[in-house]
Amino acid sequence: MKELSLRTEARTQLLDITAEVNAALAGAEGALVTLFVPHTTAGVVLQASGPNATKVAGDVERALEQIVDEGWSWEHTSEGDRNPWAHVRSALTASSLSIPLVDGKLGLGDLQAVFFCEFDGPRDRRLLLTVT
Amino acid sequence: MKELSLRTEARTQLLDITAEVNAALAGAEGALVTLFVPHTTAGVVLQASGPNATKVAGDVERALEQIVDEGWSWEHTSEGDRNPWAHVRSALTASSLSIPLVDGKLGLGDLQAVFFCEFDGPRDRRLLLTVT
Amino acid sequence: MKELSLRTEARTQLLDITAEVNAALAGAEGALVTLFVPHTTAGVVLQASGPNATKVAGDVERALEQIVDEGWSWEHTSEGDRNPWAHVRSALTASSLSIPLVDGKLGLGDLQAVFFCEFDGPRDRRLLLTVT
DSSP states (O other): OEEEEEEOOSSSEEEEOHHHHHHHHTTOOSSEEEEEOOOSSEEEEEEEOSTTHHHHHHHHHHHHHHHSOTTSOOSTTTTSSOOHHHHHHHHHSBSEEEEEEETTEEOOOTTEEEEEEESSOSOEEEEEEEEO | OEEEEEEOOSSSEEEEOHHHHHHHHTTOOSSEEEEEOOOSSEEEEEEEOSTTHHHHHHHHHHHHHHHSOTTSOOSTTTTSSOOHHHHHHHHHSBSEEEEEEETTEEOOOTTEEEEEEESSOSOEEEEEEEEO | OEEEEEEOOSSSEEEEOHHHHHHHHTTOOSSEEEEEOOOSSEEEEEEEOSTTHHHHHHHHHHHHHHHSOTTSOOSTTTTSSOOHHHHHHHHHSBSEEEEEEETTEEOOOTTEEEEEEESSOSOEEEEEEEEO
């Protein structure tokens, strides 16, 4: 198992980590890599790479903020800076994601990139990689 | 492959099954365990453990009920007690989840627990565990 | 790794691919098959099979269209036929799904089927299968 250390910079942020994951995989032998997010206010998704990646990621961030409305009545907000909406946004994305390995690298589609999803940043975060 | 039998107690319920999964894994050797939900009106997510777990789980339950509104017009309701919204809530969470194994136990993050998601209970349910 | 070629026929479509996946798996030996979607405007989910499958799939399609509203203000629409909502619907479903193998076939629950989720069709699509 390998571990990636990440730093997010905003409250809600889709962060392209494709290069970091491929670097951590260097020399790995196996058929599949499973990414695992050991946090309950974060997630992982695949989204567009390339020239439109930033716009698309921004749209996904805003849409998740709109789908899970912070104005709803919540239980878990009595102790100050609680963040139940971040837990729900995490549940809507993925906590684990398995991607085929091709020649020791992520076998992604064209114009596909791996994004770490921060829903309660900025924070230091971890991502675990298991090759099988 | 191992199988867990579960009993849910409410129509919508996030049920902490971390202890049951770890008990079923006792002695397992491998790098990864994959949880699989063989039902289409249920799911599995990772959420908070610890003193706030119940409040957070309740917030996630209510948010999923709000995101998928039973008042929308649905096709699959003509035969009585049909539940299309439960199928959608299931699609928004996960049907499979892969978690690293550390010393034969779930390698979860601090304050992270595995929850079975019931969207059409109360019912008897199953969860399948595959170690690779 | 095996690859499935698919053709979707509508803009939003849940397509039952259980038979195609089982055919591609014929003779496979292993404990688990992981389906991977190499596209960012598509996904994969498990939903109902049997006599009500078409109605349920239609309800899931319409619900995902309602949850992610094309009328919201989006960034990534300036260049004509852009589709940020399709990316969000993809993030809400799954890009990878791992299913136990039983006697070389998908070990699904009763009345459970694998659906490819098209959110920007009609298109030619691919699905990658990895057995571990």
